[in-house]
Amino acid sequence: MSAGGAGGLGARLRARLFSQRTVVLLPPYIWLLLFFLAPFVIVLKLSISEAAIAMPPYLPILDWADGLIPDFTGTFYNFSFLFTDDLYVVAYLNSIKIALVSTIACLLIGYPMAYGIAKAPGTWRNALLMLVILPFWTSFLIRVYAWIGILKNNGILNNLLIGLGIIDQPLPMLHNDFSVYVGIVYSYLPFMILPLYANLAKMDESLLEAAADLGAKPWKTFLAVTLPLSVPGIVAGSMLVFIPAVGEFVIPELLGGPDTLMIGRVLWNEFFHNRDWPVASAVAIAMLLFLVVPIVIFQHYQGKTDEAAS
Amino acid sequence: MSDTAEKRPGPHKPSGWAVPGGDPYISIQNVTKRFGEFVAVDNVSLDIYRSELFSLLGASGCGKTTLLRMLAGLEEPTEGRILLDGQDMVGVPPYERPVNMMFQSYALFPHMTVAQNVAFGLKQEGMGKGEVEERVEQMLGLVQLGRFARRKPHQLSGGQRQRVALARALAKRPKLLLLDEPLAALDKKLRESTQFELMNIQEELGVTFIVVTHDQEEAMTLSTRIAVMNEGVIQQLGTPSEVYEYPRTRYVADFIGSVNLFEGTVSGTGAEGMRITAPEAGIDIHVDAGQTDARAGQSVAVAIRPEKIAIAKQDDKPSQGENVIQGIVDEIAYQGSLSIYQVRLADGKLVRVTTPNLTRTAERPIDWEEPVWLSWGRHAGVVLTS
Ligand SMILES: Nc1ncnc2c1ncn2[C@@H]1O[C@H](COP(=O)(O)OP(=O)(O)O)[C@@H](O)[C@H]1O
Ligand SMILES: [Mg+2]
Numbered sequence: 001m002s003a004g005g006a007g008g009l010g011a012r013l014r015a016r017l018f019s020q021r022t023v024v025l026l027p028p029y030i031w032l033l034l035f036f037l038a039p040f041v042i043v044l045k046l047s048i049s050e051a052a053i054a055m056p057p058y059l060p061i062l063d064w065a066d067g068l069i070p071d072f073t074g075t076f077y078n079f080s081f082l083f084t085d086d087l088y089v090v091a092y093l094n095s096i097k098i099a100l101v102s103t104i105a106c107l108l109i110g111y112p113m114a115y116g117i118a119k120a121p122g123t124w125r126n127a128l129l130m131l132v133i134l135p136f137w138t139s140f141l142i143r144v145y146a147w148i149g150i151l152k153n154n155g156i157l158n159n160l161l162i163g164l165g166i167i168d169q170p171l172p173m174l175h176n177d178f179s180v181y182v183g184i185v186y187s188y189l190p191f192m193i194l195p196l197y198a199n200l201a202k203m204d205e206s207l208l209e210a211a212a213d214l215g216a217k218p219w220k221t222f223l224a225v226t227l228p229l230s231v232p233g234i235v236a237g238s239m240l241v242f243i244p245a246v247g248e249f250v251i252p253e254l255l256g257g258p259d260t261l262m263i264g265r266v267l268w269n270e271f272f273h274n275r276d277w278p279v280a281s282a283v284a285i286a287m288l289l290f291l292v293v294p295i296v297i298f299q300h301y302q303g304k305t306d307e308a309a310s
Numbered sequence: 311m312s313d314t315a316e317k318r319p320g321p322h323k324p325s326g327w328a329v330p331g332g333d334p335y336i337s338i339q340n341v342t343k344r345f346g347e348f349v350a351v352d353n354v355s356l357d358i359y360r361s362e363l364f365s366l367l368g369a370s371g372c373g374k375t376t377l378l379r380m381l382a383g384l385e386e387p388t389e390g391r392i393l394l395d396g397q398d399m400v401g402v403p404p405y406e407r408p409v410n411m412m413f414q415s416y417a418l419f420p421h422m423t424v425a426q427n428v429a430f431g432l433k434q435e436g437m438g439k440g441e442v443e444e445r446v447e448q449m450l451g452l453v454q455l456g457r458f459a460r461r462k463p464h465q466l467s468g469g470q471r472q473r474v475a476l477a478r479a480l481a482k483r484p485k486l487l488l489l490d491e492p493l494a495a496l497d498k499k500l501r502e503s504t505q506f507e508l509m510n511i512q513e514e515l516g517v518t519f520i521v522v523t524h525d526q527e528e529a530m531t532l533s534t535r536i537a538v539m540n541e542g543v544i545q546q547l548g549t550p551s552e553v554y555e556y557p558r559t560r561y562v563a564d565f566i567g568s569v570n571l572f573e574g575t576v577s578g579t580g581a582e583g584m585r586i587t588a589p590e591a592g593i594d595i596h597v598d599a600g601q602t603d604a605r606a607g608q609s610v611a612v613a614i615r616p617e618k619i620a621i622a623k624q625d626d627k628p629s630q631g632e633n634v635i636q637g638i639v640d641e642i643a644y645q646g647s648l649s650i651y652q653v654r655l656a657d658g659k660l661v662r663v664t665t666p667n668l669t670r671t672a673e674r675p676i677d678w679e680e681p682v683w684l685s686w687g688r689h690a691g692v693v694l695t696s
Contacts, residue, residue, distance in 0.1 A: 209384050210417035212404040214431030214482065224430070228421045 040288075047281035048074040057275050078282035088266065088283065092290070095263040098177070098252075099245035102184040103192075106241045107234065109185065110192035114233075115226075117193075118200035129197065132190050144183055144254050151179050151255070175257040183251040188244065192237035199233025200226070232302070239298045243291050263287055333396060335360045335518055336381070336486065341390035343376050343542075350376040352542035353390070363512050363519045365529040368539035369565070374522040375414065377539075378488050381520065382411045394486065405434070410484040414491045414522075416475040418463040424450070424474050425459040431482040449477040452511060468495045472504075480515065489521045493528060505531050526566045530554065538562045554615075559696050563613040570619070570661050571694075572612045576604050583688055586612055590659045596632045597691035604695050611694045616662040618690035621651055621682050623674065628685040637661060639680045651676065653684060 049058040050073075061074030082088040117128045135143060150156045151173040158170040173179060203226065211221040249264030256262070263283065270280035334357035343351040351373045358364050366374045379385040380392060383404035392399045399407065410431065418427050425446050432442045450456045453473035463471055472495060479487055492508070493501045509532060512519050523529050529536050530550040538545045538553060538561075546553055546562045557563035560571060572595060574588030579599070586595045595612050604610050620628065628634050640660060641652035644667075651663045661684060676682060 204415075204417070206413050206415050206417040207419060209382075209404070210411075210413055210419070211430070213382055213384070213409075213411045214478070215405045215434035216430070217405055217434075220434065225419060 043281045043284055045074075046277050047078055047285045048076060049278045049281075050075050050077075051276050051278045056277070058278050078278045079286065081279060082282060082286060087261075088263075088286075091261045091263045091266045092287070094261045095246045095248075098180060098184065098262060099242050099248075102181055102188065102245050103238050103242045105181065105185045106189050106192040107238060110189055110196055110237065111230075111234075113189075114193045114196035114200055117197050118203070125201075132193050132197075135190065140187065141250060144187065144251055147179065147183055147186065147255060148174060151182065174255065175260075177257070177260060179255040180252050180260055180262075183255045184245050184248060187251065188241040191240040191244075195236035195240065196230065196233040199230050199236075203229060235298055235301055239294060242294065246291060247287055332359075334358060335362075335395060336520075337393040338377075338381075339391050339393065341377070341380065341387045341392060343373070343380060343385065344388045349542050351380070351387075354542075354544055355390075356537060356544065356547070358518065358520065360518055361512075361516050362534045363509065363521065363532055365533035365536045366520065366522045366539060367526060367529040367536050367565075368524065370524055372539045373542040374524075374539055375490055378411065378490055378520065378522050381486070382409055382488055383407050384411075408484055409486045409488060410479040410482055411488040412475045412479040412490060412492055414494070416463075416471050418471060418474055418478070420463055423460050423462055424455060424466070427463070427474055428478045428481050431478065435482065445481055449481045452480070453477045453507075469500050469504075472496065476508075476511075480511070480517070483515065484517065486518045486520065489519060491522055491524070494523075494525070501528070502531075508532060530566075538565060540565075555692075557613060557692060557694065560611055560613075560694050563692065563694060568616055568662055570614045570616065572614070572659075573609070574612060575609050576606050576693075579604075579606055584693065586610060586691075586693065588612060590655070590657065591635055592656050593633070593635055595691055596688050597693055598688050602693045602695055604693060608695070613692045613694055614686055614690050616650070616664040617648075617666075619661070619663045619684050619686045621653070621663045621665060621676065621684055623676060624681045624683070627683055630685060630687075633687065633690075634683060634685045637682060637684060639676060639678055639682055642676070642678060651682075653682060 045061060046058060049061050051057060052059050059073065061072065062070040063073045064070045113132075117125060117132070120128055148155070152158070153170040153172070153174070155174070157173065158167075161167045162170065173182075207225055207229070208221055211225045212218070216224060247264045247267075248262060249268055252260045252262045252265055253268070256265075267280050267283045267287075270276050270283060274280075336356075336358040338354055338356040338358075341351060341354050342349065354377065366377060368374050376385060380387050381394075381399075383399065383402060383406075386400065394407070394409070419430065422430065428446045428449050429442050432445055437445070446459070447456065450459055453476055455470060455473050455477065458466060458470060458474075463474065466474065472492065476489075476492065479489075489508075493504055496504060505528060508519070508521075511517075521529070521532055523532075533550055535547065535549055536553050537547045540561050546558050548556070553562060554566055557566065557569075563569045563571065572586075572588040572591045574586040574590070574595065576584060577587040577594060578585035581599060583599050584597050584601070584604070586597065588595050597612060602610070622628060635655060637653035637655045639651055640654045641650075643650040643652075646667070648664050648666045651665070653661045653663060655661060663684060
């Protein structure tokens with residue numbers, strides 16, 4: 001190849017590297033590298049280390065003692081350990097169950113709310129959206145804590161029901177699975193509503209009119225047109241609820257009972273009570289791998305709908 | 311359906327259509343639609359008959375779509391009522407009206423295939439599966455999209471989507487089909503061929519069509535009758551040749567085709583004709599009698615279509631005594647089948663004249679800046695009082 005050709009190639013390479021696209025994409029990539037990939041690598045390294053009673057409480061995974069090529073002194077024992085004690089498997093399964101039920105509850109409550117907001121007259125819309133976002137202005141911890149006051153035996157709800165004469169003994173609503181569900185659904189509902197609202201608000205009104213014009217009654221129009229077209233919103237909202245709910249720690253800790261087993265709590269215990277950082281890290285990595293599957297499905301779906309839209 | 315077929319006016323002839331006796335199929339009575347303070351449709355009354363191909367023609371924003379949407383039931387009139395086959399439609403929801411609409415945006419369901427789109431309305435009727443399939447196939451055959459049955463709308467071209475929308479609207483065999491700017495998205499060639507296709511379909515199925523358009527050529531080509539709308543009001547109602555040859559207002563004359571308007575005052579009326587003094591033309595314009603009841607002294611406008619004016623070279627002065635003026639050629643546009651001349655009169659007014667190019671090369675072509683004679687007969691001018 002001639003020198004000119006090589007120069008051309010170099011110029012093209014440079015042009016590509018410093019193209020506008022690259023410049024725009026660089027900051028988010030650096031951000032992800034620093035704050036996502038680096039912690040992940042650290043946790044991954046921890047998860048294959050051996051625990052030790054030391055400071056920090058684990059051994060290095062590489063031994064540089066003899067020469068240039070280090071020996072691998074790490075272990076995968078922490079991962080196999082997760083399967084030897086059924087605590088972990090049960091906690092995983094229970095977390096998934098709680099997250100799944102909560103997601104479905106959020107969907108059932110959030111869909112009509114998002115729909116109502118999207119259909120509300122223009123001036124109302126922003127006010128209603130504001131109300132959905134409003135809870136974020138107070139601390140998440142305080143809001144979850146407030147539920148204790150509502151749900152406890154002589155709390156607001158029990159007192160109200162007794163006062164109205166509906167019950168005469170307080171209902172056990174706190175420190176059980178029920179209160180965990182209440183807490184998760186309450187906390188994550190906005191994450192379901194917002195993507196659903198975004199989807200429903202941009203729904204082409206003329207499609208609904210066309211369905212009515214072709215003889216579909218309102219509920220048929222909803223089932224045949226609105227619902228299928230809002231699937232991307234349902235998927236996005238469900239992911240935003242399900243993924244963090246699986247690893248939720250604060251809500252089961254504050255509202256759950258002693259036997260509310262969730263993986264977030266197990267992780268906390270391993271880390272802070274048992275000081276077994278490697279096993280705690282293995283729990284975290286396993287959870288991550290587990291959550292990657294729905295994320296990939298989501299991404300795949302998103303890609304397909306983007307393709308269809310363009 | 312079968313009895314409408316007998317009453318059909320036969321082969322489509324735009325100029326030969328006459329209002330049949332009997333009850334109108336659609337009767338729009340004093341319908342007004344307001345959006346807040348804004349009056350979109352203003353006291354419109356209109357009768358449309360079975361198997362008509364009726365056009366609502368007007369500039370963008372004049373209220374055509376709003377009127378159509380009231381017929382479909384997607385909008386309720388603020389005042390007035392709409393009768394369909396003698397039955398009052400006010401308050402009847404769209405899904406209970408025997409009316410289908412083809413939307414301006416097509417409004418195809420993006421998550422359904424072409425066949426599913428067409429089948430949608432049929433399924434709502436509770437039609438059996440086999441019958442639905444048969445009808446869908448028939449409809450897609452009609453719009454020549456059989457091969458595309460399993461595609462999604464986003465995999466089709468604009469013209470193909472428009473056909474799907476048409477097939478979907480026709481599938482239920484509605485008694486009344488509303489088409490909102492059905493051909494606006496198509497290029498000229500495809501638009502022309504689709505216009506004829508629409509006319510054929512309309513004749514084949516005997517459905518009553520109401521077509522909304524802002525394209526006067528399209529309205530002229532398609533329609534049995536045209537209602538010209540402006541700012542929510544129907545300016546004129548008639549067959550294409552009526553609205554073209556006998557416009558009643560300056561707006562209609564100007565909107566349909568091109569026209570030369572001369573403002574003037576009536577200076578004489580008589581049995582043989584009317585004389586209008588038109589300073590812009592520099593002469594008295596003579597027109598046929600009996601067009602209007604305008605009196606002497608009233609200010610009017612005379613509308614003359616460009617193709618009704620003859621153009622002649624300087625040494626070829628027309629022998630007739632009236633409606634002859636002189637001017638200078640300002641602009642010539644050669645359009646193949648005809649040539650358009652823009653002629654400047656003494657006081658600067660520009661007059662448009664079109665002549666068909668009957669032979670390949672004219673012996674003595676008229677040139678730019680050449681002085682010419684313009685002339686027209688008494689029958690050419692139309693007197694407009696409003
Ligand atoms: N839902 C609505 N709210 C307020 N104004 C409207 C609404 N629909 C139509 N209009 C107004 O009514 C007028 C007529 O609209 P439209 O019937 O769509 O016109 P066209 O179809 O003749 O272009 C326009 O000025 C439009 O802005
Ligand atoms: Mg319109």
